[in-house]
Amino acid sequence: MNISQDEWQQLRSLSDTELKRRVFRILQTAAASIQEQGTEDPRLLEVVPRLAELFASKPELKDLREALSSLARATGLWNYIDKDVAATADLLVAETVTVPELDGVTLHREQVAALNDLLAGRNLILSAPTSFGKSLLIDALLASGKYSRVAIVLPTIALLDEFRRRLKRRFVERFELIMHPGDKPTEGSATIFLGTQERLINRTDLGKLDLTVVDEFYKLDPNRRDERSITLNAAVSKLLNRSNQFFFLGPNIDDVRFSGEGRWKFEFLRTRFSTVAVDTYDLGGVAEKEARLFDEIAEDRHWPALVFVSAPDKANRLASRAAEQMAISDGSADFAQWLSDNVGSGWSLVQTVRFGFGVHHGRLPRAIASQMVRMFNQKDLPVLFCTSTLIEGVNTAAKTVLIFDKSINRSDYDFFTYSNIKGRAGRLGEHHVGQVYLFNEPPQHELTAVAPTLFGDQDEAPDDYVVQLDEQETTKGTYTRVASLKIALGLDAAGLRLAAAVGLEAALALKQAVPKALGRRAALVWSGVPKYGEIFAVVEVICSVRRATEFGAFTPSQLTFLINALRLAPSMRHFLITYDGKYEGKPEAHDNVFKFLRACEYGLPQYFAVVEMFVKQHAQGADYSLFIQSISRWFKPEELKNLDEEGVPIQISERFHKGEDKDGLANKLLRLAREGSQHLTAFERKWILAALE
Incomplete structure (x- = not known):
């Protein structure tokens, strides 16, 4: 069965009689194809979602809904069976594979x-x-x-x-x-x-x-x-x-x-069994690609639209330029105002959001990124500029995907990644036919094989993996390797596992750096609440192995300054607003402060813990545990960070926390939101309800 993309689009312009005749012929041809060739042809499978999309906008086709349901049953796309009009045999199949516990979802x-x-x-x-x-x-x-x-x-x-x-x-x-x-x-x-x-x-x-x-x-x-x-x-x-x-x-x-x-x-x-169809448009030959991109995203027929770009800075920059040229939503002004009040008016994303453009990449705070996706799915932010982080399972209701770049952080993506990005176009129940716009030649088709380390030969596995294995999993060869690593690093099994969190090679470099720093009288031996110089001493050792930029700072001095500023800040809002007021860098790099906050959660705590282990090999007075525990939750109560992970930004929850546990604080916020508390803005009340209800 072979109907071109252009032919499908031409159906929309046909008169009632001609449209019915053509659609009936398509149904006949599809049925004949099933009889002759079975149901594995992807071109046959896409007939059902394409017709479902057409039927939704053409009420004159209602007499053919039963026939479409029969085709859905025959192809195995049972979730497309229309239970209101289906024949008894088709309805029986649909009811058999409908799961009441899952909100009445019908499986395929x-x-x-x-x-x-x-x-x-x-x-x-x-x-x-x-x-x-x-x-x-x-x-x-x-x-x-x-x-x-x-x-x-x-x-x-x-x-x-x-x-x-x-x-x-x-x-x-x-x-x-x-x-x-x-x-x-x-x-x-x-x-x-x-x-x-x-x-x-x-x-x-x-x-x-x-x-x-x-x-x-x-x-x-x-x-x-x-x-x-x-x-x-x-x-x-x-x-x-x-x-x-x-x-x-x-x-x-x-x-x-x-x-x-x-x-x-x-x-x-x-399986390549797909529940949606996709139209692909090649714009690789366009000379002014950025101008064409903005022309396309200005068209509401594409919304909600994802724009894939290579890196966070570029996503921020393109979104900002788009907002300078057009406004595409009046439903995002409250979000923009909240960002201005709680992160800082100097953040370029404030204006970006105000005019209807969202951004999604790994530097964004989780609660804010979650709100971006929520408003995108609700069409309050009709266009979302994103990096590859969005392809890692987060559900979006994108009708259109515009693949503007062909790389991820300066390396060309492979066919597997390209397929995953492209697969974001279309959503069952909302957009049966997705659209993909390519601004570069796609990578050549190649097969993708996965070779998990845990499925391989343990004796050939890397040391960082081997030291994590339980004793019963080890072989004679891996046991010998672990024993050698214990001697080389002077650590027991638990210490090796902690060292593996930063990488054994980095851990060895830290082991060598610690005695040199102690020889210079660096203030590495401390416990409890460290002084500024004591934090700096550890940061200097860490940054002798890893660049400060990996933790969201330019230098060890700036990293220490940020850690101390976060520690002393009375609230997260105060920390971010202060940072915003002093920021003088490129607008698109403003949100590097969030990279620092992520490093505080995971990265810096592990490096501080490994340095502490090696300091203890020379001086028993070191105990960084209180500091490590505190920095991992931004020096705030753990309840606030946990709620941030559940979609309530810490800038909201920290205003109301009076010592409650997480569930108690969540219930308090829900009660205030439901009661219409004036201590919350209308936008914050909606945010809390969406995150916690």
Whole structure:
């Protein structure tokens, strides 16, 4: 079956009679194709979403809705069966695969096949397009009643929060959700552990697990140059050793490689089954690409639209230029005012948001990034300039994706990444036909294979991974390597694991730097609350191994200044407004302060802890534990940081915190928002309700 993109678009301009005739012919041809060739042809599968999109805007086609439902049943796209008009046989299929516990969602053929494998107890690795509905399978497993203790590994805090909100809404009565490091499960309760690899690898209360789920599993492959890959592999290895079953899911993977002995058996299901269709437009030959980009995003027929660019600075810069040329929304002024009042009026994003443009990249605070996506999905921010961070599972309702750049941080992206970005166009139930605009030639098609470290030969695994293994996992070769590392670094097993958090090579460099600094009488031996010079002494050692820019500062002196300013600030709002008032750098780099705040959460605490270990090898008086614990939560109560991860910005929650625990503070904020408290703006009340209800 072969209908061109142009032919589909021409259907919209046909008169009633001619339109009916053409659509009826398409339905006939599709039915004949199924009889002759089966249902695997992707061009056949896309007929259903394309017709569904057409039917939604052409009421004159209502007499053909039953025929479309029959085609949906035949192709396995059972979620497109219209239960109001479907024939009895089609309706029976739809009802059979509808899950009441999941808000009445109807599954499609490939979802049911995967679910059957999982409910039969088999380990499954699923590779499917973004529009497949992979997260629904996780929810369906939880709804089955078969699993009572589950660990779910997710790549980002943003995705953790998205899962938290969805699972809480559906399963709050059935499961206890454990997401923050300080959360503790109740003995005997059904529990879901939600965490990034860094959090789950350090949990000691996991117990025996019924199921381990790993989302975006391609990140297990060290060849994807993700610096967190080693920790991910170590965390997943730990989980699989205590789990009865596992389920890995991700997009566009062609093969999974493993060593011959294969400690874990699994089924690999690769499918290209997509629930939406995509139109692709080549703008690679356009001379003035930026001008053309702005012309396209000015058209409301594209909204909501994602614009993919290579790096955070460029996303900020392009969004700012777009806002200088046009205003595309009147629903984002309150958000812009909030950013001005709580982050700083000098931040270029204030004006960007005011005129309807959002930005999403790794430097943004999580609660603000979450609000950006929420307002994008609601069309209050019709255009979102984003980097590759948005392809890591966060759900968006994008109708159009404009791929403006062909690189990520100066390296050309591969076909796998390109496919993931492209897969963001279209959303089941909202935009059955997505649009992709290419401003550069796409990378050549190539197969993508994933080779997780934990599936490989342990004797060939990197040292940073090997030191994380439980003793029963080690081989004679890895045992010998670990023993040698203990001697070289002067650390026990727990110390090696901590050193691996910064990388054993960096840890060795720190071990060598510490005695040199002590020889210069650097103030490394301190405990409790450090003085300014004592912080600086440790920062100097850290920055002899890692550049200050990796922590959001230009020099060790500036990094120390920022740490101290954050420590002394009476509130996060005060810290950010003060920073804004003194900032003199490039507008697009203003939000580097958030890179510093991320480093305070993870990065700096680990480096301070490793330096402390090596200082103790020379002087027993060092104890950085209070400082490390404090900096990891921005020197604020832990409840505020935890709520920030759940979508309530700390600038709001810190105004109301009077010593309550997280749940108590969340309930207070909810009550104030529901009552219309004048201590919250109308915008803040909506924000709180969206994040916590």
